[in-house]
Amino acid sequence: MNVPERILAAGVTLLHEQGLAALTQPRIAKAAGVSQSHLTYYFPTRNELLLAIAEHSVDQALALQLSQPLAKPAADPAQALATAMRFLPRVRMLLGLVVAADQDPALRDALVRLIAHVRHSIGQLLAHLGYQPDAPQVLVFHAAVVGLAVMNLGRQSPESEQELETGLAQLLTLLPHPSQPGRSSP
Amino acid sequence: MNVPERILAAGVTLLHEQGLAALTQPRIAKAAGVSQSHLTYYFPTRNELLLAIAEHSVDQALALQLSQPLAKPAADPAQALATAMRFLPRVRMLLGLVVAADQDPALRDALVRLIAHVRHSIGQLLAHLGYQPDAPQVLVFHAAVVGLAVMNLGRQSPESEQELETGLAQLLTLLPHPSQPGRSSP
DNA sequence: CGAAAATTTGGTAGAGTTACCAAAACCATC
DNA sequence: GATGGTTTTGGTAACTCTACCAAATTTTCG
Numbered sequence: 001m002n003v004p005e006r007i008l009a010a011g012v013t014l015l016h017e018q019g020l021a022a023l024t025q026p027r028i029a030k031a032a033g034v035s036q037s038h039l040t041y042y043f044p045t046r047n048e049l050l051l052a053i054a055e056h057s058v059d060q061a062l063a064l065q066l067s068q069p070l071a072k073p074a075a076d077p078a079q080a081l082a083t084a085m086r087f088l089p090r091v092r093m094l095l096g097l098v099v100a101a102d103q104d105p106a107l108r109d110a111l112v113r114l115i116a117h118v119r120h121s122i123g124q125l126l127a128h129l130g131y132q133p134d135a136p137q138v139l140v141f142h143a144a145v146v147g148l149a150v151m152n153l154g155r156q157s158p159e160s161e162q163e164l165e166t167g168l169a170q171l172l173t174l175l176p177h178p179s180q181p182g183r184s185s186p
Numbered sequence: 187m188n189v190p191e192r193i194l195a196a197g198v199t200l201l202h203e204q205g206l207a208a209l210t211q212p213r214i215a216k217a218a219g220v221s222q223s224h225l226t227y228y229f230p231t232r233n234e235l236l237l238a239i240a241e242h243s244v245d246q247a248l249a250l251q252l253s254q255p256l257a258k259p260a261a262d263p264a265q266a267l268a269t270a271m272r273f274l275p276r277v278r279m280l281l282g283l284v285v286a287a288d289q290d291p292a293l294r295d296a297l298v299r300l301i302a303h304v305r306h307s308i309g310q311l312l313a314h315l316g317y318q319p320d321a322p323q324v325l326v327f328h329a330a331v332v333g334l335a336v337m338n339l340g341r342q343s344p345e346s347e348q349e350l351e352t353g354l355a356q357l358l359t360l361l362p363h364p365s366q367p368g369r370s371s372p
Numbered sequence: 373c374g375a376a377a378a379t380t381t382g383g384t385a386g387a388g389t390t391a392c393c394a395a396a397a398c399c400a401t402c
Numbered sequence: 403g404a405t406g407g408t409t410t411t412g413g414t415a416a417c418t419c420t421a422c423c424a425a426a427t428t429t430t431c432g
Contacts, residue, residue, distance in 0.1 A: 003409090019288040024389065035411050037392090046390070096285045098336055102205040112339050140334075140353040144326050147333030150284060153298050167326040189379090210419060221381050223422090232420065 004042050004052075007032045011053040012060065016089075020096025023050065047100075051110050054097045058114050061090045062121050070128055081168055083125060084145045088164075091149035118142070144171050190228050190238075193218045197239040198246065202275075206282025209236065233290050240283045240293075244300050247276040248307050256314055267354055269311060270331050274350075277335035304328070330357050 001009070010032035014022045025046060029036040043049035065086050101108040119142050126141075127133035148164050187195070196218035200208045211232060215222040229235035251272050287294040305328050312327075313319035334350050 020285055021289055025391090026389075036390095037412075038410055040391070041409070044391085095281065095336070096288075098339070099206055099282045099285050101339065102282075103207055108339055115337050115339070137353070137356055139349055140330050140357050143333030143337060143353065144330040145333065146336050147329030147331065148326075150281070150332050150336060151301055151329060153284070153287065153294055153301070163325055167323070167329065170323055171326050211421090212419070223382075224380055226421070227379070230421085 003032075003034065003038075007034065007039060007042060007049075008053055008056040011049065012057045015053060015057070015096065016093045020100060023053070023096075025049070047104050047107050050097060050100060051107055054094065054107075054111065054114060057090070057094060058118060061087065062118070065090075066121055066125060070125065081165065081172060084141075084168055085165065087145060088149040088152065091146055092152070095150060141171055144168065189218075189220065189224075193220065193225060193228060193235075194239055194242040197235065198243045198279075201239060201243070201282065202279045206286060209239070209282070211235070233286075233293050236283060236286055237293055237296050240280065240297065240300060243276070243280060244304060247273065248304070251276075252307055252311060256311065267351065267358060270327075270354055271351065273331060274335045274338060277332055278338070281336060327357055330354065 007028065011023060011028050014028060014031055025039050026036050028049070029039045032039075039049070043052060065083060097107070098111060101111045119138070122142050123133035123138055126138060131138075145168070148167065152164065193214060197209060197214050200214060200217055211225050212222050214235070215225045218225075225235070229238060251269060283293070284297060287297045305324065308328050309319035309324050312324060317324075331354070334353065338350065
């Protein structure tokens with residue numbers, strides 16, 4: 001693997017396992033097996049590194065978790081639910097970067113683009129499942145997934161898993177769907 | 187004002203204006219007008235301080251933004267929308283603490299209780315407006331508000347404000363309401 | 373008034389971080 | 403094999419943060 005790629009992979013893993021606080025140059029360098037100075041050769045400042053890690057993580061998540069549902073020709077709506085559930089840990093992982101972005105306009109702009117990208121991908125998946133991809137409700141669906149991920153602090157609790165699923169399932173009924181018309185406007 | 191209160195007030199303001207990274211003992215002490223050593227007299231460790239700030243902020247938010255709607259005898263559903271919109275900046279402000287809670291189990295447990303408290307209060311408001319307070323959709327409504335706050339990075343953009351409002355308004359139609367029956371189950 | 377308790381402060385040790393620099397090792401090309 | 407560019411490393415200066423301690427000041431109360 002390439003050195004920058006190894007650095008980004010180590011960064012994503014570190015972010016996933018130990019949170020934003022673990023994303024320091026010494027620790028990432030050690031995890032990637034390069035010297036600390038070498039890190040700054042590829043990513044001169046810390047924010048550039050954070051930004052690259054964020055992009056890498058989102059790309060990775062979309063590739064891993066959207067390619068399969070989109071490859072299958074047709075699927076039942078429950079698949080959207082399952083996909084959303086699989087996204088939850090990854091969303092939580094990125095929360096630290098959102099917080100960090102409050103300090104740095106460049107990072108903030110980059111995250112705005114990343115979030116738009118994710119929303120577009122969610123629209124693609126929903127379109128693939130027969131929903132209207134650009135309905136305003138897609139924003140709310142996306143937001144609810146993000147919010148559930150943020151609030152799901154006690155991650156292991158199975159009852160909250162249940163709550164999450166029923167909540168998202170009900171949210172799906174809000175989306176306009178060809179086979180269940182009449183939900184969009186009164 | 188009491189010294190601990192002054193410290194907490196300074197902490198909340200600092201968190202609101204400059205994010206989690208600004209919540210260090212030196213800066214809070216300076217903002218509160220006390221010596222740094224004095225801070226540790228009331229809050230020996232940093233996490234205890236963070237926890238106290240979180241609780242203070244949530245109490246303050248609930249008191250400020252829920253007391254008035256609950257005082258008025260009846261109100262139109264659009265008020266729930268307006269209240270939710272007013273909560274967004276405060277929710278954003280607390281995100282940093284959620285991130286910090288990943289490192290510390292005690293802080294995490296405290297935040298779980300705080301989140302439950304907020305959800306209960308939202309239920310109260312919705313009940314006051316005629317909705318079912320314990321409907322599972324309340325979780326989703328809460329989550330959507332949180333998620334919108336997270337994603338609302340470009341805070342000044344009026345178009346995203348518009349998007350937010352329409353999204354939340356549609357979400358409200360999902361909640362079971364006496365005057366608009368038949369939405370709960372197919 | 374005097375003693376005990378609470379409050380407040382300055383100082384600091386120790387760890388951790390970012391960003392930088394000069395030098396060494398590596399690699400391609402002529 | 404020499405040369406110029408790229409990659410890699412060790413070292414470090416300057417800074418910030420947390421947690422602690424001993425001493426000074428103020429307050430409380432018998």
